[in-house]
Amino acid sequence: MSAAVMNGARDVEFSRVIRPVAAPHEVLIRVRANSLCGSDLHYWHEGRIGSAVVGTAFTPGHEFAGEIAGGSGAAHGLADGTLVAIDPAQPCGECYWCHQGNQHLCPTMVFVGAPPHAGAMAEYIAVPLSSVFALPPGFTAVQAALLEPLGVAMHALDLARLRPGTHLAILGAGPIGLYVLMLARQSGALNISVIEPLAYRRDRAAELGATSTHGDVAGYLASVRGTPTGGADVVIEATTSPHGPRHASEVARIGGKVILVGIPDGDEFSLTGSLVRRKALTIKLSRRMGHVYPRAIEYVQRGLVDVEAIVTHRLPLSQVRSAFALLAEYNDGAIKVVLEP
Numbered sequence: 001m002s003a004a005v006m007n008g009a010r011d012v013e014f015s016r017v018i019r020p021v022a023a024p025h026e027v028l029i030r031v032r033a034n035s036l037c038g039s040d041l042h043y044w045h046e047g048r049i050g051s052a053v054v055g056t057a058f059t060p061g062h063e064f065a066g067e068i069a070g071g072s073g074a075a076h077g078l079a080d081g082t083l084v085a086i087d088p089a090q091p092c093g094e095c096y097w098c099h100q101g102n103q104h105l106c107p108t109m110v111f112v113g114a115p116p117h118a119g120a121m122a123e124y125i126a127v128p129l130s131s132v133f134a135l136p137p138g139f140t141a142v143q144a145a146l147l148e149p150l151g152v153a154m155h156a157l158d159l160a161r162l163r164p165g166t167h168l169a170i171l172g173a174g175p176i177g178l179y180v181l182m183l184a185r186q187s188g189a190l191n192i193s194v195i196e197p198l199a200y201r202r203d204r205a206a207e208l209g210a211t212s213t214h215g216d217v218a219g220y221l222a223s224v225r226g227t228p229t230g231g232a233d234v235v236i237e238a239t240t241s242p243h244g245p246r247h248a249s250e251v252a253r254i255g256g257k258v259i260l261v262g263i264p265d266g267d268e269f270s271l272t273g274s275l276v277r278r279k280a281l282t283i284k285l286s287r288r289m290g291h292v293y294p295r296a297i298e299y300v301q302r303g304l305v306d307v308e309a310i311v312t313h314r315l316p317l318s319q320v321r322s323a324f325a326l327l328a329e330y331n332d333g334a335i336k337v338v339l340e341p
């Protein structure tokens with residue numbers, strides 16, 4: 001079958017690979033949509049995220065959806081042709097964290113599309129039945145694929161525990177930052193400020209309901225000078241910058257909360273000790289997501305969040321190389337790039 005194959009940084013091609021076969025308790029999925037994620041770009045730029053290193057012939061893709069095309073689905077009410085969403089995380093189910101109900105913290109989880117595990121930028125993929133979510137009628141494959149980044153944003157907000165009236169700041173108006181914005185509007189945030197260096201992404205944030213947008217931290221701080229707290233109650237950091245966490249702590253008010261979601265380029269990030277100490281900040285790191293798929297599905301089904309609103313490009317999978325280059329260079333107003341068969 002055809003698939004995207006990556007052999008290292010800046011090296012991805014549309015190629016032929018062996019078609020997977022569904023093992024017992026697995027279903028075969030005919031992939032209908034993939035979306036490119038910031039984490040895929042780390043594989044593109046650096047060939048790795050920490051210890052997850054792109055080896056030879058690695059197929060990326062973890063934000064995806066498709067139709068059941070065989071395997072053990074029929075026995076569980078999933079007939080061939082049924083459109084499903086797939087959680088790319090496959091926790092072991094047996095470790096301390098899995099038993100605690102914190103499957104997203106499972107240290108031995110298999111993650112589809114993180115090396116060495118092949119992802120879904122292919123015609124077919126086999127996945128465990130336990131990672132498949134049936135969808136209500138009316139869902140598109142692209143909406144279903146975008147449940148994954150929506151879930152990541154939802155988990156970040158779960159950690160933030162927004163109270164009504166919260167002043168929220170979001171660093172980074174990429175897909176996660178924009179989904180945080182869209183969800184926060186439903187979750188009691190009173191002011192939502194978005195800090196983002198790229199003008200076209202600031203514009204999108206404004207269209208999607210940001211109260212204010214700023215090109216940098218200084219611009220935000222100038223806007224809140226003279227207010228009682230001079231900062232944000234909660235800051236969600238969703239950038240790829242190693243300085244993102246430091247910037248987030250500069251934006252937070254004394255006694256505020258910072259949620260770190262972004263994956264920093266180079267796998268290191270900076271914080272200023274005196275600043276975070278004197279502000280007595282609560283800093284939480286967001287890892288993947290809890291059991292949020294059912295809620296994410298309901299949000300989309302009810303039309304509360306238009307997940308496709310951030311999709312800027314749709315390309316055939318055969319143009320995977322162009323898709324990566326487009327997003328990596330921030331060309332042509334790219335925010336979310338989707339690959340279809």
Ligand SMILES: [Zn+2]
Pocket residue numbers: 037038039062063148149
């Ligand atoms: Zn992702």
Ligand SMILES: [Zn+2]
Pocket residue numbers: 091092093094095096097098106107108109
């Ligand atoms: Zn586990």
